[in-house]
Amino acid sequence: MLFTISLLPITDYRLPIPDSRFPIPDSRFPIPDSRFPIPDSRFPFIKNLSNLKLVKKTLDRLLKLIQSISLAILIVSVSVLPVFAQDVSNRDLPMVSTADDSQLELTKFHDIEEFSDNFFVNQITENNLTGAVFTLVKDDKIIFSKGYGYANLEDKIPVIPNKTLFRVGSVSKLVTSTAVMQLVEQGKLKLNQDINQYLKEFKIKTDQFKPITVDHLLTHTDGFDVAWVIGGATRCQSKLLSLEKFIRENLPERVRPPGELYVYGDVGLALAGYLVEVVAGIPFSEYIDQTILQPLDMSQSSFQQPLPSQLAANLAVGYQYKNGNYIKQPFTCNKSVPTTALTTTAEDMAHFMIAHLQGGRYGTQRILNDTTVKEMHRQHYTNFPNIPQAAGSTYGFFERFVNNQRIIEHGGSMSGYTNLVFLIPEQKLGFYIAYNRNSLNENLRDDLVQQFLDRYYPVQETIASPTEIITKAIPEAIPEANIPQQYKQQYKQINGGYRFIRYPRKYLVKLAIVLLESGRLFTIKTNQDHTLTIFPGRSKWEEVEPLLFRATDSNMYINFRPDSQGKITGMSMSSHVHLTYEKLPWYETLVLQLGLVVFCVIIFLW
The missing domain is CATH 2.40.128 (Lipocalin)
Incomplete structure (x- = not known):
């Protein structure tokens, strides 16, 4: 049975560290007063039996005091055990590295393992996490990849970067956006075309607002009401609705003109995924498998729900932490497949990131042309068009600036899992992180981004700061x-x-x-x-x-x-x-x- 022990630092107990040079004051033994001379060794202190008894009694008290202090220190030492497992201390936390790091010493990331270990071990022990994975890519290679903690607490199965699968939630939207851009590149979809030109089974009403385009779908400016679909996830006990039927039955009303405001949601990208299915003429997940997953050698990844048995065996258990307990989350089938259904490993996701950083190429395979990748990565919407380094939206990614670095990224959360894909296109660098626990504070992901950039891409004095850049404009x-x-x-x-x-x-x-x-x-x-x-x-x-x-x-x-x-x-x-x-x-x-x-x-x- 899983049990937890409260995490309390030793300093909270204010216990002094015993030092033979400085006896620990005890109220039972008064500190010598200058008004009363300390016995001089030149005169015998032990003169009779009563004095011997007094010495013995004093030594007994000192022994009990030392035993009490030792017991207190032992209790405190036990209390710092991580709360995610019964018998695991920091030194026992499983950590599995799978990347070839033989060339790391020649790069600025020579100490990345130290950085990663410090960050994730602290996160796991301080935030009641179960397991995590961190994979770093640079140029066309995985340069660091390491798992921390457990994919399964009960069976003590560690997180392994090239084996453990995580459900990525909304990170799925990046794969969907990439598929859309493939069809744009082939001329089968046009970014500024009314999507009604492609829809066959139903149409989007245009009596109140102008038509919605593919551009609007990819930038979350479609103008649909936010749809919190009741029953959007199921226990996979019955066959899922087709993507077409799910969207048609749950399509929300239009509440604002398209292109007017950015409002993040699932509707636009679900529709974009459906357009992929309609234009390609095959089911969405089948198209993704043929044109993205297979070319990128993402053999441990799938949009299928439930997962194929060979993949399901390596799926990290998703947990919710509540009232000191870790609660297993059931595997749910999400009806909005293009926006939430991808399951993958950290190193499979690394292949996807490398393709985006290398202009659409991974090894000898290419999923997009370089010009298409650049079009996908550039800013297509912002609330501050005249402010340099203001956040915006690309096709699929969020865009923001930290330490003068332009970042494109996307996070994902679902029942039992939290993820982040992070890219700096100009540096040909990216990383992926995942946790098998939900309801995580957003600050945990932001903290990693900030600490990573502060360490490896600090703001240089020779470079104009964001304040200087902005105040010029x-x-x-x-x-x-x-x-x-x-x-x-x-x-x-x-x-x-x-x-x-x-x-x-x-x-x-x-x-x-x-x-x-x-x-x-x-x-x-x-x-x-x-x-x-x-x-x-x-x-x-x-x-x-x-x-x-x-x-x-x-x-x-x-x-x-x-x-x-x-x-x-x-x-x-x-x-x-x-x-x-x-x-x-x-x-x-x-x-x-x-x-x-x-x-x-x-x-x-x-």
């Missing part, structure tokens, strides 16, 4: 006298509450937003000096252009969106493309909505 704070009158009224409208834009608008689940999503709400207050204060946190922002503000303590920007009548409807942040918010009307503020709920409950119970 954006003027300093605008004096009050220079602010146009038309913006002064809009400035006053900024005051109020804002809510994260990613939520359903046409479904009953919207009610849960009010009760459960209070953490996605914040308030903005305008100040007389044309600065803003954002609560909670009390961060301060100064205006550098009408409706464009810069943080006073960082390189982050926010801008505000007016509608056609000039009314402020929302805002965005420059650090991540998905950080888009809408301004709440007075009747949707949290206080009023909760007040109405309480009022209705009181009336109902009266």
Whole structure:
């Protein structure tokens, strides 16, 4: 039976380390007082039997004290055992390396194993993780690959990078986007073509908004409502709906013009995957296997659900950590296959990353032309077109800048698993990480990115910092006298509450937003000096252009969106493309909505 022991550092007990030079003070033995002379060795201290008894009694007390301290130290030592296994300490944590690292000493990554070991062992022991894997690629090679912890806690099966499979969740969207770009390259799909030209079994309504294109699907700007599909995953007890039927029956309404806003979701990429199926004339997973997985020698990867038996045997068990226990998560079949269904190993995913870093080539095989890869990787949408190093969206990847490095990446989470694909195209470098535990704090992945870049790609003094780059393009704070009158009224409208834009608008689940999503709400207050204060946190922002503000303590920007009548409807942040918010009307503020709920409950119970 799995049990856990609380993790408490030794320093928490404040126990002194015994030193023969410094006896440990004990309240039972008073410290000598200068008013009373210490017995002199020139005079015999032990003069009679009573003195011998006193010495024996004193030695007994000292022995008991030493035993007590030793027991306390033993207890503390036991308490630092990692909580993920019964009998595993840090030195027993399984770590399996599979990459050829013979050339590492000749590169800047000569100490990558030390870096990786320190990071992942600390993460596992401090965050109640079960297992993890880290694989680093540079140019056309895997230069480091190592597994940590357990793929299966109960059977003590370690994570092995070229053998252990992980379910990657939304990282699947990268493979789907790559498949779409293959068909674009072949001229079978056009990026700016109305997708209704390809759909046969159903059509997208265009009576209210303009047509949706492939470009909109790949950049999450399709304008569909967010769809949280009830029953989107099943226990695989019956045959899954066809991709066409699943999409047709669950296609949400259109709620905004396509191309207007980035709202991350599954609908657009599920539709993109369906277009692959329609245009290619074969099932989606079969197309992926033939044109991506096989050419890239990803023999341990599949979109099939349930997995083929030879792959299922090596699947890491997914866990949820709750109340000190690790709960096995069942294997679920996800109906939105193109957006969530890929299962793979770290080293198979390394082959995929190498292909993207090498212009579509892996070994002697090619899945895309170099020009197509460049088109896929470039920025296609951003909320800040005039701000250098503002986050954006490529075709499939998120884009952002850290330490002056342009990163394209995509994370994935699902029941029992958390993943990240991270690429720096200009450096021909990337890494993949995976954990077999869900509900992980996003900061864990971000911490690895930041620590990795700080160590291997620190900001150089000879290179212009993001602040210097941005301030060359954006003027300093605008004096009050220079602010146009038309913006002064809009400035006053900024005051109020804002809510994260990613939520359903046409479904009953919207009610849960009010009760459960209070953490996605914040308030903005305008100040007389044309600065803003954002609560909670009390961060301060100064205006550098009408409706464009810069943080006073960082390189982050926010801008505000007016509608056609000039009314402020929302805002965005420059650090991540998905950080888009809408301004709440007075009747949707949290206080009023909760007040109405309480009022209705009181009336109902009266």
